[in-house]
Amino acid sequence: MTTVVGAAIVRDGKLLAQQRAWPSDAAGKWELPGGRVEPDESEVDALRRECAEELDAAISVGERVGPDVPLPGGKVLRIYAAVLDAAAEPRAVEHRDLRWLGPADLEPLDWLPADRVLIPDLAALLQ
């Protein structure tokens, strides 16, 4: 089964989200940094690689957050808490925009559908 890992990066009580630029049906929607775990790659290594590619930032990965969320095509979305390494300042390398979200910003955001399931768990990280 294909696992897509996502990083719930929290800094100063805010969660980092990124806005997709592609494909057309997902463009403009918001998600957590991450992507597909490659064969022979650990989930933590995949998260670190994806954050380096997408954010140009190094992270440290912590505990699992929330349930596995089924994705179309038999994939599953699995989230881990993460923090930016010291002095890392993320930038949108492949994405349209980045945003730091406070608790009140989670519900109104135009998330990818699977991510909406995780809103209560993401909100709990910000308390």
Ligand SMILES: Nc1nc2c([nH]c(=O)n2[C@H]2C[C@H](O)[C@@H](COP(=O)(O)OP(=O)(O)OP(=O)(O)O)O2)c(=O)[nH]1
């Ligand atoms: N990264 C990420 N992907 C998500 C989230 N929610 C969600 O439904 N997805 C979906 C969108 C995509 O169908 C899939 C991940 O695709 P991706 O394009 O980010 O990952 P990738 O670079 O490894 O993909 P690929 O080029 O190998 O196809 O998971 C999320 O919060 N973060």
